[in-house]
Amino acid sequence: MKQPARLPAEAPIDMPVQQFDGPPPPRRIPEPWSGPSEDGGDLLARRVLLVLLTAMLATAASTALKESLVADGWSVTDALLLVIFFPLFALISFGFINASIGFLLLITGLRPGFMPTPRWSAPLKGRTAILMPVHNEDVAAVYGRIAQMAEAIAQGGMAKHFDFFILSDSAPEAEAEEVAAWRALAQQLDCALYYRRRTQNVGRKPGNVAEWIRRFGGAYDYMLMLDADSLMGGDTIIGMAQVLDRRPAVALLQTVPMVIGATTLFQRWMQFASHLYGPISTAGLVWWSGSEATFWGHNALIRIEAFAACCGLPELPGGPPFGGTIMSHDMVEAALLRRRGWRVHMVLTDATFEEYPPTLIDAAVRDRRWAQGNIQHLRLLGASGFHWINRLQLLLGASAYLASPLWLLLILTSIVQALVGEPSLMNRGTSAVVLAVTLLLLFGPKLLSVIWATADRERREALGGWRTIGRSVLLDVPLSMLVAPAIALTQTIDLVGIAAGKRSAWDPQSRQRDGLAMRDILPRYRWHLGFGVVLLLLSPLMPVTALWLLPVTLGLLLSPLAVQWTASARAGAWAARHAIFEPRYGQLRTAPLPEQRVGPAPTPV
Numbered sequence: 001m002k003q004p005a006r007l008p009a010e011a012p013i014d015m016p017v018q019q020f021d022g023p024p025p026p027r028r029i030p031e032p033w034s035g036p037s038e039d040g041g042d043l044l045a046r047r048v049l050l051v052l053l054t055a056m057l058a059t060a061a062s063t064a065l066k067e068s069l070v071a072d073g074w075s076v077t078d079a080l081l082l083v084i085f086f087p088l089f090a091l092i093s094f095g096f097i098n099a100s101i102g103f104l105l106l107i108t109g110l111r112p113g114f115m116p117t118p119r120w121s122a123p124l125k126g127r128t129a130i131l132m133p134v135h136n137e138d139v140a141a142v143y144g145r146i147a148q149m150a151e152a153i154a155q156g157g158m159a160k161h162f163d164f165f166i167l168s169d170s171a172p173e174a175e176a177e178e179v180a181a182w183r184a185l186a187q188q189l190d191c192a193l194y195y196r197r198r199t200q201n202v203g204r205k206p207g208n209v210a211e212w213i214r215r216f217g218g219a220y221d222y223m224l225m226l227d228a229d230s231l232m233g234g235d236t237i238i239g240m241a242q243v244l245d246r247r248p249a250v251a252l253l254q255t256v257p258m259v260i261g262a263t264t265l266f267q268r269w270m271q272f273a274s275h276l277y278g279p280i281s282t283a284g285l286v287w288w289s290g291s292e293a294t295f296w297g298h299n300a301l302i303r304i305e306a307f308a309a310c311c312g313l314p315e316l317p318g319g320p321p322f323g324g325t326i327m328s329h330d331m332v333e334a335a336l337l338r339r340r341g342w343r344v345h346m347v348l349t350d351a352t353f354e355e356y357p358p359t360l361i362d363a364a365v366r367d368r369r370w371a372q373g374n375i376q377h378l379r380l381l382g383a384s385g386f387h388w389i390n391r392l393q394l395l396l397g398a399s400a401y402l403a404s405p406l407w408l409l410l411i412l413t414s415i416v417q418a419l420v421g422e423p424s425l426m427n428r429g430t431s432a433v434v435l436a437v438t439l440l441l442l443f444g445p446k447l448l449s450v451i452w453a454t455a456d457r458e459r460r461e462a463l464g465g466w467r468t469i470g471r472s473v474l475l476d477v478p479l480s481m482l483v484a485p486a487i488a489l490t491q492t493i494d495l496v497g498i499a500a501g502k503r504s505a506w507d508p509q510s511r512q513r514d515g516l517a518m519r520d521i522l523p524r525y526r527w528h529l530g531f532g533v534v535l536l537l538l539s540p541l542m543p544v545t546a547l548w549l550l551p552v553t554l555g556l557l558l559s560p561l562a563v564q565w566t567a568s569a570r571a572g573a574w575a576a577r578h579a580i581f582e583p584r585y586g587q588l589r590t591a592p593l594p595e596q597r598v599g600p601a602p603t604p605v
Contacts (some may be wrong), residue, residue, distance in 0.1 A: 004183065007216075011215075018313065043288075053093075080413050085411055087406065100445075125221070131226060149232060159189075163194065166192045167209065222301055225299070241301065244303055249343050252300055252303045252343075256278070257347055259274045266356075268575055289389065291343035307337070320377050374401055375498055415535075483559070528560075
C-alpha cells in the first residue's frame with residue numbers, strides 16, 4: 001500500500017502583520033451578494049433599541065437606588081454602592097433584553113432557530129482545509145473525531161474538496177504516537193489527511209494557524225477552524241462551504257456548537273444548559289450582530305484570502321496583562337475582518353458540537369486563559385477602523401470578567417455599612433425592590449427558555465419531556481446559585497494575578513475525568529472557605545444583611561463539596577438514571593445526506 005504524504009506541496013500566501021494604530025487600512029469590499037439581505041434596513045435600529053433599553057433599565061434602577069440611599073443622608077459608601085451598581089445592572093439588563101428578544105423571535109416563528117445548513121445541487125467551487133490544532137491531546141479521541149467527520153463528508157460525495165490537517169504543537173515525546181495514528185488513519189480515508197508538528201510553538205494556537213496559512217494557504221479557498229474537541233456533521237460542513245461559494249462578501253461563518261460527550265455531573269449539567277438556555281440568547285445575539293458577528297475560534301468556516309490579508313496578529317508591546325501575544329485572538333480577528341469590509345456572520349445550524357471541561361476546576365483553568373485574553377482586549381478598544389459593534393463585543397467580553405470583582409465589592413461595601421451602623425443595601429425598602437428586580441433579570445432568561453422549550457412537543461421531547469425538563473431546572477437553579485459565589489471569587493483571584501503580571505500557562509486541557517480527591521480541591525478553594533467563614537462569623541453582627549447573603553455564605557463554605565460532587569461520573573450516571581440533565585438529542589448524524597435542495601433555499605446569513 002502506498003504510504004500517504006505527510007504534507008502536501010507548499011503553496012505560500014502572504015499574511016502581513018496588522019497595526020492597531022495610525023490610519024486604518026483601506027476597506028476591501030468584495031462583490032456584494034445579489035440576493036435579498038437578511039439584515040434588512042433596520043439593523044441600526046435594532047442595535048439602538050438594545051442599547052437604549054439597557055440604558056433605561058440601568059438608569060431607572062440606579063435612580064431608585066439613589067433616592068433610597070440619600071433618604072437618610074449621603075455617605076462615601078453610598079456613593080461607592082451607586083458607582084458599582086450601575087455597570088452591574090446594565091450588564092444583566094443587556095443579557096435579559098438580548099434573551100427576551102431571542103425568545104420573541106423564536107416563539108413567534110420569526111426566526112426558525114437551529115436548522116440544517118442549506119444544500120444546493122451546484123457542485124462546490126472552493127477547496128477547504130479542515131484544520132485541527134492539537135496540543136498534547138488524547139490521540140485516539142482526536143483521530144476518532146477526524147475519522148467521523150471525514151466519513152460524513154465522503155458520504156456526501158465531496159471528499160475531493162476537503163483536506164484535513166493535524167497541526168500539532170505537542171511535546172516531542174508525543175510525536176511518535178501522533179504520527180503512527182496519522183499514518184494508519186490517512187490510508188483509510190477518502191479525504192486527504194496531513195500531519196505537521198511545529199518544533200517552536202510561537203504564538204500558541206493563532207501562531208500555529210498563521211504558520212500553516214503562510215506555507216499552505218494558497219492552495220485552498222476556505223479553512224474550517226476546529227478545536228481538538230470539535231465535531232461537525234458532513235451536511236453542515238459541505239453546506240457552509242456552499243454558502244461561502246455563493247456569498248463572496250462573507251469571510252467567516254461562526255456556528256454555535258452544542259455540548260456533547262458528557263460523563264460527569266458537571267458536564268451533563270452544562271450540556272443540558274446549552275440545549276435549554278442557549279437558543280434564545282443566541283437568537284437574540286444573531287438578531288443584533290448582523291454582519292458584525294463575533295468569532296469564537298473554532299467550529300467556524302473562514303475565507304482564507306480575507307483572513308490572510310486582514311488577520312496577521314502582532315505582538316503587543318509591553319508585558320502582561322496588556323502586552324505580548326494576543327491570547328483571545330478570535331474576537332480581534334473578527335474585528336480585523338470587518339475593518340476591511342468583509343462580512344462576519346453567526347449561523348444557527350445543527351450538527352456542530354464541542355466537549356466541555358469535566359469539572360469546575362478544569363473549567364476555571366480554561367477560564368483563566370480567557371480572562372487574561374479578554375482583559376487584554378481593553379487595550380484594543382481604541383484600535384483604528386474597528387466597527388463600533390466589534391468594540392462593544394470586546395467590551396462585553398472584558399466586562400463579563402470585571403463583573404465578578406464588582407459583585408464582591410458590592411457585597412463588601414454592604415457588609416461595611418452594616419457593621420458601622422449605616423442602613424445597608426439590604427435594609428432599605430426601595431433597595432430591596434431593586435434587588436428583587438435584579439434577581440428577575442438574572443433568572444428571567446431561564447424562565448423564558450423553559451416556556452419556549454415546552455411550547456412545542458418536538459422540542460419538549462428532544463429535551464427529555466416534561467419530567468426531565470422539570471427535574472433538571474429544579475436542580476439547575478439552586479446549583480447555579482450555589483456555585484456562582486465560588487466562580488466569582490475564583491475569577492476575582494485570577495484578575496488579581498493577571499494585574500500582578502502572572503502569565504497564563506499553556507497546559508493541555510483535561511477533557512475526561514472521573515472524580516476529584518478533596519486533597520486536590522482544598523488548596524484551590526482555601527480562599528473561598530476563608531471568606532465563607534468570615535461571613536459566617538460576622539452574621540450575628542449584621543443579621544439582616546447576613547440573611548440576604550446566606551446563598552453567598554453557603555456557596556463559599558460548600559464549594560469544595562460542590563466541586564467534588566459535580567466532578568463525579570457516578571453522579572452523572574445517577575442524574576441520567578433519574579432523567580436529570582439528560583437530553584435525547586445532540587449526537588452527530590453520519591447517515592447519508594438527505595435529498596439536495598435546488599434553487600433559492602434561504603441561506604443562514
